[in-house]
Amino acid sequence: MTSWTPQQLADLGRHDEIRVAPDRRDGAPGPLVTIWAVAVEGALVARSARGPEGGWYRRALATGRGRIRVGGEEFAVVFVPAPDADHVAIDAAMHAKYDRYGPGPVGAITGASAAPTTVRILPA
Template identity: 50%
Template sequence: MTGWTEDELDTIGGSEEVGISSRRRDRSLRPYVTIWVVRVGDDLYVRSAYGPDNPWFVRAKASGSGRIRAGGIERDVSFAEPGADAHASIDAAYHAKYDRHGPRIVGTVVGPQVVATTLRLEPTRAG
């Protein structure tokens, strides 16, 4: 575990979107999917807007690792469960960053229905 640098947190957390890719069994990367990302403190989070059956989310959960890219930064990550106490802050971060898109869209990534589809991105060494 190398941890996020402040520059990575600022750049990735400040990006409108992140490309996210999960690893296949042979460790190769699947095609990137574009999703929203938020920063809460020194952590980065993503949520499946369309539930636990969304294909990118299913693959991320199954593989446990992948890669993200945003703002010129590309980093290998593991996909971890956030702490139960993090969800209110994650909701607040999504509202602060994305409310301009309207409640119908932001409503897909906030609230109790997305707790189970939240992943914390943990930076890892390449490979």
């Protein structure tokens, strides 16, 4: 597993939305799903707005592999659960980036209830 370069991470983090496609259990590509993500701790970090039952999140945990599409570019990635992440920093980054969309959407991806669904999205 590798890391994003600082330039890649800055480029990825500036986009409001990314599209993730965790692989299916049989290795086939899954569907692209639009999510929000932030650049924190040298990684692209996302949370499931639907909690642990979110489809993309369940597939990401099940297979650990997939792809993302951001700004016309596509990357092979790995999804790594991040229970050790700095959740305060992630919440702050999510609020800074997305508060303009209102408390409902941001509330789904911040706070103690969202923290357990935190995943790092790293280049494969």
